[in-house]
Amino acid sequence: MKKNILITGCSSGIGYYCAHALQNAGFKVIASCRTQADANKLSDEGLTCILLDLSDEHSIKTGFAEALTLCDGQLDALFNNGAYGQPGAVEDLPTEILKKQFEVNFFAWHTLTSLAVKHMRTRGHGRIIHNSSVLGLVALPFRGAYNASKFALEGLTDTMRMELKDTNIQISLIEPGPITSRFRANAKDAFIKNIDIQSSPHKQDYLAQLKRLEAETAPQPFTLEPEAVYKKLYHALTATQAKPRYYVTFPTYLMGYLKRILSTRWLDKLLIKNR
Ligand SMILES: NC(=O)c1ccc[n+]([C@@H]2O[C@H](COP(=O)([O-])OP(=O)(O)OC[C@H]3O[C@@H](n4cnc5c(N)ncnc54)[C@H](O)[C@@H]3O)[C@@H](O)[C@H]2O)c1
Ligand SMILES: O=C(O)C(=O)C[C@H](O)[C@H](O)CO
Numbered sequence: 001m002k003k004n005i006l007i008t009g010c011s012s013g014i015g016y017y018c019a020h021a022l023q024n025a026g027f028k029v030i031a032s033c034r035t036q037a038d039a040n041k042l043s044d045e046g047l048t049c050i051l052l053d054l055s056d057e058h059s060i061k062t063g064f065a066e067a068l069t070l071c072d073g074q075l076d077a078l079f080n081n082g083a084y085g086q087p088g089a090v091e092d093l094p095t096e097i098l099k100k101q102f103e104v105n106f107f108a109w110h111t112l113t114s115l116a117v118k119h120m121r122t123r124g125h126g127r128i129i130h131n132s133s134v135l136g137l138v139a140l141p142f143r144g145a146y147n148a149s150k151f152a153l154e155g156l157t158d159t160m161r162m163e164l165k166d167t168n169i170q171i172s173l174i175e176p177g178p179i180t181s182r183f184r185a186n187a188k189d190a191f192i193k194n195i196d197i198q199s200s201p202h203k204q205d206y207l208a209q210l211k212r213l214e215a216e217t218a219p220q221p222f223t224l225e226p227e228a229v230y231k232k233l234y235h236a237l238t239a240t241q242a243k244p245r246y247y248v249t250f251p252t253y254l255m256g257y258l259k260r261i262l263s264t265r266w267l268d269k270l271l272i273k274n275r
Contacts, residue, residue: 003237004027010081031049050070055104078128079129083105106156129236129237129242131174146187172243176229178224179223
């Protein structure tokens with residue numbers, strides 16, 4: 001029997017790839033995105049598509065209800081994936097901008113996960129996968145908003161795994177390092193739009209970062225394609241026992257290891273040098 005999965009953030013990058021790959025692997029995929037133009041494109045490509053804006057609670061709730069209808073009330077899995085990165089030093093982040101980061105990257109995921117758990121409890125099973133990041137394990141300068149959202153996600157997911165231990169609902173984290181996607185282009189847009197670069201004490205650093213974000217259309221070292229995330233997602237969906245967390249890319253394995261063995265001061269030095 002086909003398994004039904006809802007995936008958020010399918011207009012590009014990891015979500016786009018995984019939606020197609022899972023459908024090709026025999027899943028019924030309900031792919032969500034924000035704009036009608038993206039929905040039309042995904043539908044033309046053969047995906048079942050719904051509109052869901054993660055910054056709008058009404059849209060999240062109606063989107064989830066529509067997803068349930070589309071799979072005859074039998075949702076087996078949720079892949080929380082849609083998110084963005086807001087660059088900028090913590091002191092330069094307007095509170096509203098930090099709240100927006102959390103709305104999309106954290107609160108929306110909590111809402112969807114809570115709806116999914118409620119539904120999955122009635123069905124007696126389910127899988128929930130959260131697309132976190134190596135930046136949910138270690139922090140980088142000027143990535144505070146995004147870091148904080150992924151650290152929060154890690155804490156929430158670790159808690160839920162324990163709370164769900166007596167159910168047949170399994171929840172996993174995927175922690176990728178650099179993956180080819182629209183992520184950096186979108187981060188650059190959010191940087192320019194929401195941070196007052198010119199009057200910041202970090203202006204020189206920001207200008208260098210913008211240059212790096214522009215240049216990163218060429219792959220960074222150790223960058224993998226979305227397929228690398230898909231392989232872990234597939235395991236989390238199909239293995240009898242999904243893993244609590246899946247590392248993806250060399251930087252994640254390295255940082256996961258160094259975090260355990262280095263003091264915070266040494267880890268800071270290394271991260272500042274290699275950011
Ligand atoms: N690309 C990387 O290097 C990388 C590394 C680690 C983790 N991740 C995580 O992977 C996930 C997917 O990112 P990606 O790399 O594919 O980037 P991407 O920018 O290509 O895709 C992000 C998706 O989220 C959607 N999105 C953003 N804001 C939204 C909103 N308000 N409502 C609905 N959808 C919204 C975008 O439209 C897009 O479809 C994210 O959770 C990201 O944190 C990415
Ligand atoms: O943006 C993320 O979530 C990443 O993990 C991507 C890279 O690892 C990060 O940009 C490192 O600079």
